[in-house]
Amino acid sequence: GAGVSQSPRYKVAKRGQDVALRCDPISGHVSLFWYQQALGQGPEFLTYFQNEAQLDKSGLPSDRFFAERPEGSVSTLKIQRTQQEDSAVYLCASSFTQGVGNTIYFGEGSWLTVV
């Protein structure tokens, strides 16, 4: 597609519910990133894929967070047993390669509210 596409754009989940957030990166982009942006804050790195390989998951806040990219294209971020502190915008981004200075393109984000 023309840009990074994320769905759903808005999700309200009851505490304890599992959620899955989808990201369609720009076609041909090798690198894919997930960020969490809390209200009034800058994006915080969660995890990074190069093709289907998850090379860095150091930013995932707990073992309730899980990300996958099985075919090296679409990625899903799953949050199990959601808690109120998980409420945030989840941003997906992609870039053509991991090369130095390559532009990272962001999606519009998935807004998660846990009630």
Place this chain on the structure above:
Amino acid sequence: AQSVTQLGSHVSVSEGALVLLRCNYSSSVPPYLFWYVQYPNQGLQLLLKYTSAATLVKGINGFEAEFKKSETSFHLTKPSAHMSDAAEYFCAVSDPYNNNDMRFGAGTRLTVKP
């Protein structure tokens, strides 16, 4: 580890006035630096980036930023603010050999008064 500090969470200017958004970085290696803009309910859009070439970087929408190593700064400027510039602006730093390690500042909300 790298980090950025954006001075001022809110900046208000009059239409036509100079825009100056401040960013200072900390990095153990020569950094790559970025400015992103975020409009309400939208994702981040790259304004400009510094990747160790010219220290004065020109971006979209008339914005520019200057890398000053001696001051560890990368301030964003625009000579004349337009109403459409009202948005949230984020400064970011990355390790030039590790693109996944991009760290963002907390953001500066720019308001433009008519």
